[in-house]
Amino acid sequence: xxxxxxxxxxxxxxxxxxxxxxxLGTLVIPTxxxxxxxxxxxxxxxxxxxxxxxxxxxxxxxxGYGRASVDFADKTMTEILCHGAGAHFLNPDIRGVIxxxxxxxxxxxxxxxxxxxxxxxxxKCAAGTGRFLEVMARALEVxxxxxxxxxxxxxxPSKISSICTVxxxxxxxxxxxxxxxxxxxxxxxxDAAAARVAxxxxxxxxxxxxxxxxxVAKNSGMAAALEKRLKLPLIIESFSQxxxxxxxxxxxxxxx
Amino acid sequence: xxxxxxxxxKIRSVKKMRDLMTTYYLEALSAGQNNKQVAWITSGGPxxxxxxxxxxxxxxxxxxxxxxxxxxxxELCAKAEEMGYSFDLCSYARADIACSVEKGGPIGGLPRxxxxxxxxxxxxxxxxxxxxxxxxxxxxxxxxxxxxxxxxYTPDIAAYVRAQVDEYIVFLENVTQRKLDHDKMTQVGKLSxxxxxxxxKVLNTTAHKPSPMSAFDAFFFLALIVTLRGTPIAVDFYKExxxxxxxxxKDGISSIPHEKYRLLWDNLPVWHRLKWLxxxxxxxNACLVADTYTSAWCGAIxxxxxxxxxxxxxxxxxxxxxNIGVDQMADQVLDMIRFYDVNGLVxxxxxxxxxxxxxxxxxxxxxxxxTGLPVLMIEADMVDPRSFxxxxxxxxxxxxxxxxxxxxx
Numbered sequence: 001x002x003x004x005x006x007x008x009x010x011x012x013x014x015x016x017x018x019x020x021x022x023x024l025g026t027l028v029i030p031t032x033x034x035x036x037x038x039x040x041x042x043x044x045x046x047x048x049x050x051x052x053x054x055x056x057x058x059x060x061x062x063x064g065y066g067r068a069s070v071d072f073a074d075k076t077m078t079e080i081l082c083h084g085a086g087a088h089f090l091n092p093d094i095r096g097v098i099x100x101x102x103x104x105x106x107x108x109x110x111x112x113x114x115x116x117x118x119x120x121x122x123x124k125c126a127a128g129t130g131r132f133l134e135v136m137a138r139a140l141e142v143x144x145x146x147x148x149x150x151x152x153x154x155x156x157p158s159k160i161s162s163i164c165t166v167x168x169x170x171x172x173x174x175x176x177x178x179x180x181x182x183x184x185x186x187x188x189x190x191d192a193a194a195a196r197v198a199x200x201x202x203x204x205x206x207x208x209x210x211x212x213x214x215x216v217a218k219n220s221g222m223a224a225a226l227e228k229r230l231k232l233p234l235i236i237e238s239f240s241q242x243x244x245x246x247x248x249x250x251x252x253x254x255x256x
Numbered sequence: 257x258x259x260x261x262x263x264x265x266k267i268r269s270v271k272k273m274r275d276l277m278t279t280y281y282l283e284a285l286s287a288g289q290n291n292k293q294v295a296w297i298t299s300g301g302p303x304x305x306x307x308x309x310x311x312x313x314x315x316x317x318x319x320x321x322x323x324x325x326x327x328x329x330x331e332l333c334a335k336a337e338e339m340g341y342s343f344d345l346c347s348y349a350r351a352d353i354a355c356s357v358e359k360g361g362p363i364g365g366l367p368r369x370x371x372x373x374x375x376x377x378x379x380x381x382x383x384x385x386x387x388x389x390x391x392x393x394x395x396x397x398x399x400x401x402x403x404x405x406x407x408x409y410t411p412d413i414a415a416y417v418r419a420q421v422d423e424y425i426v427f428l429e430n431v432t433q434r435k436l437d438h439d440k441m442t443q444v445g446k447l448s449x450x451x452x453x454x455x456x457k458v459l460n461t462t463a464h465k466p467s468p469m470s471a472f473d474a475f476f477f478l479a480l481i482v483t484l485r486g487t488p489i490a491v492d493f494y495k496e497x498x499x500x501x502x503x504x505x506k507d508g509i510s511s512i513p514h515e516k517y518r519l520l521w522d523n524l525p526v527w528h529r530l531k532w533l534x535x536x537x538x539x540x541n542a543c544l545v546a547d548t549y550t551s552a553w554c555g556a557i558x559x560x561x562x563x564x565x566x567x568x569x570x571x572x573x574x575x576x577x578x579n580i581g582v583d584q585m586a587d588q589v590l591d592m593i594r595f596y597d598v599n600g601l602v603x604x605x606x607x608x609x610x611x612x613x614x615x616x617x618x619x620x621x622x623x624x625x626x627t628g629l630p631v632l633m634i635e636a637d638m639v640d641p642r643s644f645x646x647x648x649x650x651x652x653x654x655x656x657x658x659x660x661x662x663x664x665x
Contacts, residue, residue: 065647078655081662104648116659118624121652123635123645203617 001058004046005248006039006073007082008066011102011130012215013038014245015046017057018089018253025050026242035066043072061252063244065103077251079244080108080119085254086247087211088114090237096206098226098234099243100197100216102130107200109207120203126165128196130216135165136189139172140182144219151186151221158188168192186221194225201230211235213243263509267473269497276489277479284312285367293370293432296389298382299482300552300576301375301400302424302569304448307486308441309428313373314366316389318482320348320639323355324527326362329639335360346608347639349385356392371395371431373424377402377579379611398427402574406581409571417570425566445565448486452554454494455481459554461501462545463596466510467518468501471544472534473511475525481553511545512538517660520592521547522619523604523612524638529646536650540657546596548589552577555588582615586622593627600630600660607637630663632656 002024007014013031017024027046031038039062047053054072062073063082070076079099087094088110097108105128109118126132137144158180162168168189175185201210210232216222217240227234239246287294295306299317306313323329329351335358336350337343351361359365372395374386383399390397400420403413425436458477461468477497484490504510519537521544526533537544556575561568577585593601601623606613620631634652637643 065651078651078658080651080655081658104651115662116655118630119655120633121648123648 001253002052002056003249003252004043004057004060005082005245005250005252006043006060006062006070007079007242007244007248008035008039008062008064008070009102009215009244010065012241013042013064013066014242015042016242016245016249017046017050017052018246018249020253023089023239023246026239026245028241031066035069036071039066039070040072059252061248063248074252077248080106080121081116082244082247082251083213084108084110084116084247085114085250086243086245087213089246089250090239090243091209091211091235093209094211094235096201096208096210098197098201098206098210098212099214100128100130100193100212100222101214102134105129105197105200105214105216107197107204107206109204118204120200122196122200127163127168128193128200130214132165132168132193133189133216133219133222135169136172136186139169140176140185142182142186147186147190148218148220148222150183151190152224154181154183154187156181156184157191158184160188160192163196187225190219190221190225191229193222194229197226198229206230206232208232209235211237211243213237213240215241217241262513263507264511264513265504265509267469267500267504269493269500270476272496273477273480273493276484276493280483281363284314285363287312287367294367295371295373296366296369296386297373298375298378298386300378300573300578301373302421302573304444304486304565304569305425305428305436305441306373307448308444309432309434309436311370311428311432312367313483314369315483316352316366317348318479319355319361319363319366320351321479321525321527322363323351323361324639325530327528327641328361329528330641332358332360333640333642346379346381346385346610347637348608349381351639352385353388356389369393369395371428372397373400374398375400375402375573377573377576379578379609381610396427396431398424400424400573402579404579404581405575409575413574414570417574418567421566421570442563442565444486446562447488447491448565449557449560449562451481451485451487451490451494452557452560454491454498456551456554456557458494458497458501459546459551461498461505464505465518465597466512466515467543467545468504468509468511470511470534471521471547471550472525472530474547474550475530478550478553485553510543512541512543514541515543516541517600517657517664518543518545518596518598520545520589520596520598520601521549521604522589522601522616523606524549524609526604526634526636526644527638528641529636529644532646536653537657540654540661542599542657542660544602545598546592548577548585548592551592578611582618585615586619589619589623590626593623593629598629599664600632600656602632602634602656605633605635607635607643608640609638630656630659
């Protein structure tokens with residue numbers, strides 16, 4: 001039985017196909033303005049890549065902020081349960097998940113079955129999310145996917161004290177004006193964002209092994225800053241960005 | 257075979273309650289023409305002496321709730337900010353202060369007060385808020401200071417508050433130039449006690465499965481025990497409401513169509529999102545059956561001696577839910593979890609209400625440890641919609657319900 005998960009995030013749309021314990025494939029595309037179209041595109045392209053058609057799929061679960069727009073899904077689930085299920089599928093030992101996505105970040109506590117015991121999400125604020133890093137990357141004229149690498153070269157990380165993304169951006173701009181080194185500013189940004197996320201993790205008293213998921217897991221600088229704050233190693237799978245979609249497919253298999 | 261449709265007939269008493277509140281506000285608004293005096297009083301303040309002295313009590317906080325429900329909070333709060341008040345100030349205070357200047361809101365502002373009665377058992381904000389209003393209206397202000405009982409009610413606190421109750425009566429006698437009729441005071445005290453007893457009984461009906469009403473209904477029916485406590489109107493109304501609830505239980509009428517999960521709510525309501533929240537939860541077959549907020553107006557009833565009312569209210573008004581230690585608050589939450597037999601706790605982290613929201617993390621921890629129940633925290637504000645993000649609340653509520661469903665499966 002082949003099941004699909006579709007995760008419509010604020011920045012990217014992800015799809016995953018699983019058959020029993022096998023992950024058949026995943027795909028990530030930009031979400032754009034139209035959630036449903038993004039869902040259709042990411043799903044159909046992935047099917048095509050795997051030589052499948054919609055009739056081969058037994059059950060579809062959608063998740064993410066655009067979950068309700070995916071009208072062809074059999075069921076919607078929140079991304080928290082999906083990230084939990086996805087992390088458990090990828091590594092059954094995982095007890096803590098830290099998901100940092102485009103517009104929110106969350107810390108999730110799992111039991112040994114991959115069920116969510118507790119969770120915490122960022123509040124009405126972009127600090128500690130992918131959007132925060134995006135804004136900063138633009139201010140510093142660094143490609144988003146280069147942030148991690150550049151930040152790792154810092155010799156004396158800057159200190160960003162503002163919690164708010166907008167204020168932090170002003171702070172960064174004044175650092176640029178003072179000609180602080182870009183590497184140091186970036187390391188400071190990672191640490192500021194990591195502090196916010198670590199705060200969520202502390203709220204639920206996260207325990208290891210911890211997996212980091214979401215698009216921001218691809219940023220090595222952010223992951224390193226977070227490990228330092230949490231005093232715990234983070235397990236990052238190559239499918240970190242698609243974990244929610246994989247989890248949706250896992251939950252689809254459990255329901256369908 | 258189709259399922260028998262579930263009877264969720266609306267509660268009949270809603271109309272009567274609306275009429276009573278309309279009459280109450282009309283009387284208050286026309287007090288001046290009828291040679292009656294108006295006192296503004298904080299929601300947790302001792303209103304009974306006012307009733308006994310024929311002074312009309314008016315509650316800026318109840319008015320704040322009306323402003324929130326009418327979705328007029330944003331405009332009034334923004335107006336207060338333009339006047340120089342901080343966004344961090346309580347939205348009831350901001351809305352009330354702006355309303356005094358603008359004469360805005362759903363009823364065109366409250367009637368002008370002849371005096372202000374401020375009891376700080378609910379928070380510290382009311383002190384400055386009432387001082388501002390006392391200056392604005394140029395009227396006398398009485399402050400009843402009730403120290404927080406972190407661990408218990410000490411003899412020092414008892415003597416300190418009891419002395420102020422006497423000062424309160426002297427204050428009222430000075431402002432009105434009339435003496436308190438002690439027989440009438442006794443009578444009002446008995447009615448207040450009876451009203452609180454009946455209100456608790458109304459709330460107790462939701463222990464029944466399925467619940468005949470929800471916390472959202474309680475938020476509405478609460479207005480009477482707040483505003484008309486100590487009058488026969490509240491007593492008579494709650495008797496009728498209890499009868500209606502008992503009949504609903506007998507007839508199998510429930511608050512939501514398919515009550516499968518029962519939840520407890522903590523903190524003030526999000527007045528501007530009542531319908532939305534109710535629908536969101538009931539979409540998951542979850543009914544918010546009880547809350548820590550509405551029971552605050554009968555939670556200290558064990559300290560009231562109806563035959564010795566003025567002596568006993570010092571204790572009863574000092575030991576209310578918001579004026580006790582976090583451990584004791586947690587104990588009350590645990591009692592409610594058991595009594596109403598709920599599947600989870602929903603906490604509203606209310607940007608406006610600091611004393612209510614402070615300590616929620618500890619209460620959450622205690623509840624998790626002692627019951628293992630899932631606890632949800634929603635960030636919002638009782639009146640100001642700018643402190644609420646619907647998409648985020650949606651995800652949190654849905655996740656919380658998914659966790660409960662997984663647990664109960």
